[in-house]
Amino acid sequence: MGQWDDLPDRRTSIRGRTAEGDEAWLIRDIARKLYRCPGCHGDISIGDEHVVVQYVRRVGGTDHHHWHRRCVTELLLPELRSLQRASASESGRDRLEARGRRSPRRRR
Numbered sequence: 304m305g306q307w308d309d310l311p312d313r314r315t316s317i318r319g320r321t322a323e324g325d326e327a328w329l330i331r332d333i334a335r336k337l338y339r340c341p342g343c344h345g346d347i348s349i350g351d352e353h354v355v356v357q358y359v360r361r362v363g364g365t366d367h368h369h370w371h372r373r374c375v376t377e378l379l380l381p382e383l384r385s386l387q388r389a390s391a392s393e394s395g396r397d398r399l400e401a402r403g404r405r406s407p408r409r410r411r
């Protein structure tokens with residue numbers, strides 16, 4: 304652990320890659336409704352600070368899930384490769400969905 308402990312935060316997201324070659328973007332969020340965390344199947348209550356995991360699929364398209372921060376740190380981060388910091392402004396939902404509509408060869 305260490306360098307990712309307090310991330311993502313308001314200004315900084317985390318970008319990584321899954322074993323399947325999909326991009327995974329980890330973005331801080333505040334819950335505006337009740338979510339179920341795919342890591343532990345527990346609830347994320349309205350108002351809770353948590354992490355949105357947005358995938359940009361290698362074959363195109365995106366999908367996202369709401370996770371507890373602790374579950375991301377313990378279960379998801381160790382599975383991701385090529386972790387790097389990204390500006391939160393780069394990782395807005397609209398930006399990433401647009402990214403999912405571009406061909407993978409044109410992504411940076």
Ligand SMILES: [Zn+2]
Pocket residue numbers: 340341342343344345370371374
């Ligand atoms: Zn959880």
